[in-house]
Amino acid sequence: MEKTWEETRSVQKRSFLSKLMYSKKLAPYVFVSPFILSFLVLTLYPFISAINMSFQRVLPGQTEYIGLANYDRVFNPVFFTALQNTTVYVIWTVVILTLVPMVFAVFLNHRLIRFTNFFRASIFIPALTSVIVAGTIFRMIFGESDAAFANQVLQVFGMEPIEWRYSAGTAMFLMVALACWRWMGVNVLYYLAALQNVSHDLYEAADIDGANAWQKFRHVTFPAIKPIFIFLSTITTINGFRMFEESFVFFETTSPGNIGLTIVGYIYTEGIQRNDMGFGAAIGIVLLLIILVVSVIQLYLTGAFKKGEE
Amino acid sequence: MGEPARNTKEKLISVGLIVLFSLVSLTALFPVISLVVASFSPSTDLMRFGLTAELFFSGFVMENFQALFSAESGAYWRWYMNSLIISGILIVLSLFFSSMVGYALALYEFKGKRFIFLLVLLILMIPFEILMLPLYTLMINLRLVDSYFGVMLPLIVAPIAVFFFRQYCLGLPKELMESGRVDGCTEFGIFTRIMAPLMLPSFAAMAILQGLQSWNNFLWPLLVLRSNDMFTLPVGLATLLTPYGNNYEILFSGSVMAIIPIIVLFLFFQRFFIAGLTSGGVKG
Incomplete structure (x- = not known):
């Protein structure tokens, strides 16, 4: 019994994978996913973080918001x-x-x-x-x-x-x-x-x-x-x-x-x-x-x- | 171009242009030639007096290259290896990911396609220097400081390469993808087996662009790399530039060794170098 269940599962799994591999609709999303990921982690996040940081005093272990003080000093x-x-x-x-x-x-x-x-x-x-x-x-x-x-x-x-x-x-x-x-x-x-x-x-x-x-x-x-x-x-x-x-x-x-x-x-x-x-x-x-x-x-x-x- | 001159006036123009461009070429090549000359000159004199005419025309001194290939300059070869490894892996990864993205953006119809392409253009516009402090903090938090991966991470999906691959793929025949589907290829198989081989010239151009950029990259490695053992070539060579150094022999012979392989590659693959370095101007 158990074995059959495993088999069905693996068939299901394969069919999901093969669907992914053969689908004209899904494939482009798989192809662009590295870009989306890198955009989120390596551009969007640092960008928001840079804006956020510019309103902070960043010290090791403790950061505090200091409003526009950094910009005043610029x-x-x-x-x-x-x-x-x-x-x-x-x-x-x-x-x-x-x-x-x-x-x-x-x-x-x-x-x-x-x-x-x-x-x-x-x-x-x-x-x-x-x-x-x-x-x-x-x-x-x-x-x-x-x-x-x-x-x-x-x-x-x-x-x-x-x-x-x-x-x-x-x-x-x-x-x-x-x-x-x-x-x-x-x-x-x-x-x-x-x-x-x-x-x-x-x-x-x-x-x-x-x-x-x-x-x-x-x-x-x-x-x-x-x-x-x-x-x-x-x-x-x-x-x-x-x-x-x-x-x-x-x-x-x-x-x-x-x-x-x-x-x-x-x-x-x-x-x-x-x-x-x-x-x-x-x-x-x-x-x-x-x-x-x-x-x-x-x-x-x-x-x-x-x-x-x- | 290169037509024979028909009269004296044209002959004068022809000679004038050749004289002008001989001077321009000499100006372009002079620093490179100087570097080679410097690498065969006594380095302490160089640091004290700069490159003098005397040094330029005096004989060859081999001490710089002897120092470079002696046991004490292990650090230099370590940097060389670091640069080779980082550039090599980066070329493979960035070409793989960027080509996939550019390919999908050019040859598939899907929701959000225009938006994603807009994002590519947007990233091209945002200077890296503005993101570098948060990225540096991120690398500290991910414990990637002082690692190869930390140097490579921000460059793996290069927007300029995505853009270039997209423009290139727009010119590929879509029908081939259909026939691949009829033959039972997976979408990924269509990309790797049918379409990617057609993209070879663009791969060559981007390999050169990415390779050169990471070989010469300075600011980001300077931030992320801390130990002498992990330095890339430019970061390591920059440490030799101090007025209090004692490794000037390696500075000059090492600089020559850093650019000569590139120039040799350029002479063989000129077309791809030019396509790679002028890829920013591909019409959208």
């Missing part, structure tokens, strides 16, 4: 230094990493250029390095001594050698240069991919109409790569506000006069190093709001919200 001179550094970094990287690759891609797409494959590959290689490895060698090239490579180049042009990591302007230059060096090739390839969609007939038609190079770029090339331009400027902005490693590799977490401090660096020093999680979380929420507002303004300005015009 807007202090150190935060504004971090915000200023980050904003300057964002502006430089966005301008350089959207416009220069556009020019490079247009040139690389020119019918008269040769060795395209070699050029494409070599400008892409920096993207393969980690910020730590790349930053290490940048620190050697831009060393403090008069004999270091960058300083020697300056001296050739009759300029004074610079202690790159010790003044605000040059520190920013190092971080921006590192980021631009690493991402330039990737962005060029984004534009190049978009340029492949422009038919050569359009250029010939423009030629017949007597268009000059600028007019051809303005009316034929740019409309084709505009979506990538918007995409790259949005992504570069967001990544810029998230910057941490480019600063860490040059300054770790302390820089003279906080010239290398970024918002995420501030979250790290306050939240992790000083173990003030509530305060760190509050900085994070402020950062999220900043990113949100800037992205919306940017998408509005670039006309991503207006569809089908022009």
Whole structure:
């Protein structure tokens, strides 16, 4: 008797499983379940927890709600230094990493250029390095001594050698240069991919109409790569506000006069190093709001919200 | 591209472009070349003077690589192994889960599909740095601090990969799934035996993206990993960067060993590297 019961049970079990395996209706839910799970545990929960934390004083073993006290503390001179550094970094990287690759891609797409494959590959290689490895060698090239490579180049042009990591302007230059060096090739390839969609007939038609190079770029090339331009400027902005490693590799977490401090660096020093999680979380929420507002303004300005015009 | 020039003006343009891009390529490659040169230079000089022209053109010193392959640099190879293990497992797991999700989002009709896709896009928008403090607390509570799994967990279902796989699967023939059903395949079997083989190029691109990201990942491992034995390569190398260190030999030869394998892989699988690293721009 018992055995039969077990058998029926196993048949039932198998039939449920096989139903699951053969059901066109249920299968997609099984397939997306890892995503749902990871969304709940690794995004939604931490997100709510971050908001919650930002209203708390988090101490080991005891947490208490302290209302807006963390947010009151956020807007202090150190935060504004971090915000200023980050904003300057964002502006430089966005301008350089959207416009220069556009020019490079247009040139690389020119019918008269040769060795395209070699050029494409070599400008892409920096993207393969980690910020730590790349930053290490940048620190050697831009060393403090008069004999270091960058300083020697300056001296050739009759300029004074610079202690790159010790003044605000040059520190920013190092971080921006590192980021631009690493991402330039990737962005060029984004534009190049978009340029492949422009038919050569359009250029010939423009030629017949007597268009000059600028007019051809303005009316034929740019409309084709505009979506990538918007995409790259949005992504570069967001990544810029998230910057941490480019600063860490040059300054770790302390820089003279906080010239290398970024918002995420501030979250790290306050939240992790000083173990003030509530305060760190509050900085994070402020950062999220900043990113949100800037992205919306940017998408509005670039006309991503207006569809089908022009 | 690569058309022969028809007159002097075109010849000038052609030469001008080649000169311009030779300079650009040189700028791009210079730091990489410098790193290789640095790895063959006396490391104490490097740390004191930076990379000087003298070092650049002086002879080869093997001490950095000797140090790297000597018994004292066991820590470095430990980091190397950690990075290899973490990247390897992460590639397998994230490709498996992300492709399944992207596949379902592209080729099935089901309730909540649009909502789930919206969630994917939403997660793409939320910076990880905002979630990292609660995630770190979560790892402490789950006792995953200082473990491989703790480093991997937040990256296992990657929204960017889900997105990429979905876009790729939209172009696959749905009829093949029907014929699989007629042949008595399970839905999972249809995915693994019929459709997944068609997705191979996208698997290659995402393997490279995920592999590279986890190989170079820094901030999250820096938070989660505590003991020197568990460090990944970037975290370990960063500890050598201090002005008070005594392991500079390993810093330079170790950095070379960290990127050269990637560059070699790139030269062989260029197409997939490019597809992987430019996957964010796939049209929706």
